[in-house]
Amino acid sequence: MELSANGDSQKSNDVAGAINVDCPSIHAVQLDELNAADRALAEHFGYKPVFQRHFGYLSTFSFAVSISGLFATITTTFSYPLYAGGSASAVWCWLISGLGCMCIACSVAEIVSAYPTCGGLYYSVSRLAPKEWVPSISWAVGWINLLGQLTGIASSEYGSAQILLAAVSMARDFSWYPTTGMTVGVTAALTVLTGLINSLPTSWMEKMTKTYVIFHFSVLLACAVALLVKTEEKHSAAYVFTHVDKIPESGWNPTGFSFLLGFLSVSWTMTGYDSTAHISEEIKDPEIIAPWAIFLAMASTYILGWLFTIVLCFCMGDVDSILFSPIGQPVAQIYYNSLGKRGGIFFTVAAFVIIQFVCFTATQALGRSIFAFSRDRLIPLHRIWIRIDKRTGTPLYAIWISVFGIIAINLIALGSYTAILGVFNVCAIAFDWSYCIPIACKLAFNRFKPGPWTMGKAGIVVNAWACLWTLFVSIIFVVPDFRPVTPQDMNYAIVYIAAIALASVFFWYVGGRNYYLGPVVEAEVQGTIAENSITFRGLDGIINC
Structure with a gap:
């Protein structure tokens, strides 16, 4: 939605009237009172700045790296x-x-550079799609992305609990093993811890995040070196690079198709690209720093993840012995076999710390997403989730509704572990589709205006391959992991996706299309009020409480 530079914007007034905004205040602010990033947020995107911009180059890069949690996510998905x-x-x-x-x-980085708001790819649809299509497409992208974030954090918290309990089992010489109920209980406790950490001021989160990348890469390097040095009987290079099980453990035939199921591990690790976009209103120069952080973080994850996977394949020993490890974590079993009890516990606990930090930063992004969606009235009870706590400068209500939602998802495991695995598989599908719908709009409608970070003409090829790749791997994500398919081995992801899609369509036609008009304009440049000033409409609930 474009803002007029002088005089009233009729379109903005129409939108404000249509959504029946209850304005607690309407005030003008001199543009020179805002920093460059906040001024751009208000002038170009129509949003009132409410967050403190603490994140710089290192902390933003570290945040982007933390979303993948490379060392820990390989531990849980190998x-x-x-x-x-x-x-x-x-x-x-x-x-x-x-x-x-x-x-x-x-x-994603290219789009974030052009539209750096905490709504992320959801907001970009309002600039990439024809105006008459914006409400319905934004609605779909917003809810799909929210689903991806919730299930992604739920799976990370569950994996965090599994890794921690594996370390406990290792410390007790495998004389004790956790039950599913214990795992769910620890998951809930860790999720509450995540909520408490995210209740701290943004400046604290920035300081914590800044040191994370150093710790993460140090652990990754130390573990790779230790495994290569301490593992006595390594596999040959021929085995590592060419060995394919003639009868895969998955039971799928032909072997070539079963081979493709290995994409699941990578897609679960290399995702969440837009999480950095969700904190863009807390980054100092978001149109430059955010896309570079996304690109460099994912490139680092890609290269280092591949190399670390090769190390694990050289050092893993007998495959069956680690796949059916009594502690339920094959990579933790590799650490124990190669490095002994102390080394195994150390690197397993390190993986726990890393994946728990994934949950900290991902929940920070989720809280900002819920704030952004509520700002545009996409979410029920938006007046509550949009409130900013004046002591911390964070959307506390949005954070804690996220915490309770994550705990509720993981309670599914008490009924069926297979069912909860289906929820976790939804994560990568939902994330990738919430990215590729805006990318497809960019290709189809030619309305994109690039920011400072751009791929130029190569962007068309890269965008097209991103969409085609997502379509291809989505088929892999919904295929059952094992054959023959039984209720115990079923991949319930397709069931959840179908149910959520039907619910989204139903609620759109029942009520959503009657009140949701896409991203809302809160700010206008108003020459009639004061020279070089900007007027903010105080949307209901965007207050310090």
Whole structure:
């Protein structure tokens, strides 16, 4: 939605009237009182600045790296390619799938550079699609992205609990193993901890985030070196790069198709690209720093993840012994076998710390997303979730509704572990589609105006491959992981996706299309009030409480 430079904007007034905004205040602010980023947010995107901009280059890059949680997410997902086809599946699926993920990441970075708001890709639809299509497409992208974030954090918290309990089992010499109920209980406790950390002021989060990338990469390097030095019987290079199980553990036939299931591990690790966009209103120069952070973080994850996967394949020993490890974590079992009890516990706990930090930063992004969606009245009870706490400068209500939602999702595991795995598979599908719908709009409607970070003419090829790759891997994500398919081995992701899609369409036609008009304009440049000033309409609920 464009803002007029002088005089009233009729379109903005129409939108404000249509949504029946209850304005607690209407006031003008001199443009020179705002920093460059806040001025751009108000002038170009029509939003009132409410966050403090603490994040710089290092902390934003560290935040972007933390979303993938490379060392920890490989720990929790390495079993997928091993079940799919063995060592070769792990190595080559990472290389192939990582390239597709990089195309998505670059496409997202380019869009974020042009539209750096905490609504992320959801907001960009309002600039990329024809105006008459904006409400329906924004509605779909917003809810799909929210689903991806919720299920992604839920899966990370559950994986965090599994890794922590694996370390406890290792410390007790495997004389004790956690039950599903214990895992769910620890998951809930860790999720509450995540909520408490996110209740701190943004400046604290920025300081914590800044040191994370150093710790993460140090652990990754130390573990790779330790495994290569301490593992006595390593596999040969021929085995690592060419061995494919003739009869895959997944039970899928032909073997070539089973091989493709290894893409699951990579896509689960290399995702969440837009999480950095969701904190863009807390970054000092978001149109430059945010896209570079996304690109560099994903490139680092791609290269280092591939190399670390190769190290694990050299050092993993007998595949069956780690896949059916009594502690339920194949990579933790590799650490124990190669590095002994102390080394195994150390790197397993390090993986726990890293994946828990993934939950901290991802929940920060989720809280900002809920704030942004509420700002545009996409979410029920938006007046509550949009409130900013004056002590911390954070949307506390949005953070804690996220915490309760994540706990509720993980309670599904008490009824069926297979069912909760289906929820986790939804994560990558929802994320990728929430990215590729705006990318497809960019290609189809030619309305994109690039920001400082752009791929130029190469962007068309990269964008197209991102969409095609997402379509391809989405089929893999909904295929059952094992055959023969039984209720215990079923991939319930397709069931959840169908149910959520039907619910979204239903609520859109029942009520959404009657009140939701897409991203809202809160600010106008108003020459009639004061020279070089901007008028802010105080949307209901955007207050310090």
